[in-house]
Amino acid sequence: MVSLLLLNNCNQAKLSPDYISIQNEYSTDYFFGIGEGSGNTEQLAIKISKIKALGLLSENIKVTILSKTEMNISETSDGTNPQFSESFKQQIISIGNATVRSPEYEILNIRSEKDVFHAQVLAKKLKAEHIKEAANDLGFETGADQLLKLITK
16 A cells, blocks of 8 residues: 555656746746646646646635735734725725636646556736736726735735
């Protein structure tokens, strides 16, 4: 049993990228997610990886936007911040939940093992681009610049 676990961990290590270098490279300007998938063809493994990466990208956007907002709100001593009206908070939540349009994909790794292909894909979206697109789609053009400053500080 232990041998199988070690073998499995070794196989996963071959597929895993250096997350720290990816984070260092992309986290300043991009939201991103990394997905892994397997299939009986290379194209299927890549497709599954892209879907998972897009899901993680969407989750990353939501978590980042909401956590930055919460940090900013809690920085004020009395819990009030005129910058964060209730309507602006709702706009932030809506932008965090907005559909990610046209993300970029990078194939990080592909390997085959017998008749199974394993792929790892990075999905990324420029922070400024996502916020502006989502704000435009939702009719929140006026808050986009304020939100972008909040997210990138």
